[in-house]
Amino acid sequence: MAWLIIDRSLKKPLIRQIYQQLRTKILNGELTAGYRLPSTRQLAEELEVSRNVVLEAYDQLLAEGFLEGHQGAGTFVAAGAYLKRTEMNTPFIVENNSPKKNDNIIDFRSGIPALDLFPRKQWGNLAKRVSIETDHSLFGYDSPEGRIELRTVLSDYLLRTRGVECHPDQLVITTGATQALTLIAKLLISANDKVIIEDPITHEIQTIFQSYGASLLPISVDENGMDTNQIPHEIKPAFIFVTPSHQFPIGGTLPIQRRIQLIEYAREGESFIVEDDYDSEFRYEGPSISSLQGLDPNRTIYIGTFSKILSPALRLGYIILPPALIERGRTLKYFSDLHTPSLEQLTLALFIKEGHLEKHIFRMKKIYRKRRDFLKEQLYYQFGDTVKIHGDSTGLHLVAEFDGIHFTESLLSRINNNGVKVYPVELHTINKGLYSNYIILGFGNLDEDKIAEGVTKIKRVLLNK
Numbered sequence: 001m002a003w004l005i006i007d008r009s010l011k012k013p014l015i016r017q018i019y020q021q022l023r024t025k026i027l028n029g030e031l032t033a034g035y036r037l038p039s040t041r042q043l044a045e046e047l048e049v050s051r052n053v054v055l056e057a058y059d060q061l062l063a064e065g066f067l068e069g070h071q072g073a074g075t076f077v078a079a080g081a082y083l084k085r086t087e088m089n090t091p092f093i094v095e096n097n098s099p100k101k102n103d104n105i106i107d108f109r110s111g112i113p114a115l116d117l118f119p120r121k122q123w124g125n126l127a128k129r130v131s132i133e134t135d136h137s138l139f140g141y142d143s144p145e146g147r148i149e150l151r152t153v154l155s156d157y158l159l160r161t162r163g164v165e166c167h168p169d170q171l172v173i174t175t176g177a178t179q180a181l182t183l184i185a186k187l188l189i190s191a192n193d194k195v196i197i198e199d200p201i202t203h204e205i206q207t208i209f210q211s212y213g214a215s216l217l218p219i220s221v222d223e224n225g226m227d228t229n230q231i232p233h234e235i236k237p238a239f240i241f242v243t244p245s246h247q248f249p250i251g252g253t254l255p256i257q258r259r260i261q262l263i264e265y266a267r268e269g270e271s272f273i274v275e276d277d278y279d280s281e282f283r284y285e286g287p288s289i290s291s292l293q294g295l296d297p298n299r300t301i302y303i304g305t306f307s308k309i310l311s312p313a314l315r316l317g318y319i320i321l322p323p324a325l326i327e328r329g330r331t332l333k334y335f336s337d338l339h340t341p342s343l344e345q346l347t348l349a350l351f352i353k354e355g356h357l358e359k360h361i362f363r364m365k366k367i368y369r370k371r372r373d374f375l376k377e378q379l380y381y382q383f384g385d386t387v388k389i390h391g392d393s394t395g396l397h398l399v400a401e402f403d404g405i406h407f408t409e410s411l412l413s414r415i416n417n418n419g420v421k422v423y424p425v426e427l428h429t430i431n432k433g434l435y436s437n438y439i440i441l442g443f444g445n446l447d448e449d450k451i452a453e454g455v456t457k458i459k460r461v462l463l464n465k
C-alpha cells in the first residue's frame, strides 16, 4: 500500500498515522466496502515499521467498525463506513482574530490591576489549605448561589466598606461582573424593552443588553455621572443601568441628589436600578462613597467584582438581588453554568476572613495613587494646558481630553505603531461624535518608567500628526 505515508519527523505516533490515514480513506470512499487490506506482516514490511504497529492500527479500526476480519480470509473494509462529503466535512481553518499580544507595547488599557503585585504567596497558601484540608464534598457539584462561607464574609465586608445592606442569601457568586450583567439581562429584559443607560458606557455592556433584545436609551453624563434630569418619565424601562461610584469611562461620582432622583424614578415606575460598582475601592479624593444600593435595597441590584481589587483571571464577581428576584436569579445561574468554581470561592472567603483583602487594597491604593499622580504629572509636563483630565478621583484609569486632537483610527494606529496602546472614549459612546478628542488611560498595570515612556511617545506622534 504505497499510498500510506509514514513521516518519522512528526511527533504523532506511527500507530496513529496509519490509523488516521486508513480511516480517512475509508470515510471518503477511496477504500470501498469489501476491499481487502494487505496482511499486517506485508504492510509492516512495506512501511518499514514493526508488525505490532500495524496490528494496533487495524485493531482500532476493527473496534470502531471501519474494518471487519474474516477468520483466515483477511481484513476488509466494512460496509456503511463511507460518509458523503458535504461542506461541513471539509476541514476549515479558524482565523485567529484575537489581538496579537505584544509584550513590548505600553498598554494603557483600563481596569487592569498591577498583575505583578498579585498576592501570590498568600493566595497560594490559602488555595493549598483549601485543596488539602477541606472535606471531600467540596469536589462535587455545589449550589448555584455559591458557597455560604464566601457569601457570609462578603456581606459583612460590603456593609463595612460600602454601606451595602444584604443578607448572604441575596448574594449570587458569579463568574465576574460580566456574568452578573448577563444574568440581569436574562432576568429583566423582554424583547424591545428599553434600558436606560449612561452614555458613554463600556461597549461590552451595551452589547450584552442588546443581545437580549433591549433597546438602549442613552442618557448623557457630565462630571457628576448620569444627568438624571434627562431621564424621560413617559416610559417604563426594564431597568436603569448606572456606575454611580465611578462612571465608566468619564469618571464622575453621582451626587446624593441624583441618586435620590433615580430611586424615586425606579419606585414610581416599579423598575430596578442596576448599580455596577466595579472599582470604587480605590478612591483617592475624599471619603469613600456609600453605595446607591444602601438607599433602597428593594429597588437596586448591586454588582461587584474582584477583577480590579485582585485579578481579572480569578473570574469572581457577585450580584446582590432584591428578595423578589432571588429565586429566579439562582435558577438562571444554575442553567448558565451550575455554579462558580468552589475551590476559588473558598480560597477567597479565607482571603477576606483573615484580613488579607483589606490589607491588599490598602497597599494597592497607595501604589495606584502614586501611579495616577505620576501619570497626571507627565500629561501636564508634556501637554501643558492643552490637556484636561477627568475622572481621576477613583479607580484604575483617567480620561484625558486634548485640545484640537481627533483620535481617528489612523491616529490611533500611528500611536500603536509607536509602541503605545490608548483607548478612545468614542469606542464606548452610543451617540457618536461628542468625545472624539478624549482617550482613556489605564494606569493600574504600568510602572512609572512605562507611564513616562508611554506619554512621551504619545506626544511624539501627536506633534507629528
Ligand SMILES: Cc1ncc(COP(=O)(O)O)c(C=O)c1O
Binding pocket: 110, 111, 175, 176, 177, 178, 179, 202, 243, 248, 276, 278, 304, 305, 306, 307, 312, 316, 317
Ligand atoms: C464598568 C465595568 N463593569 C464590569 C466590568 C467587567 O468586569 P469583570 O472582569 O468582573 O467581568 C468591567 C470590566 O472592565 C467594567 O469596566
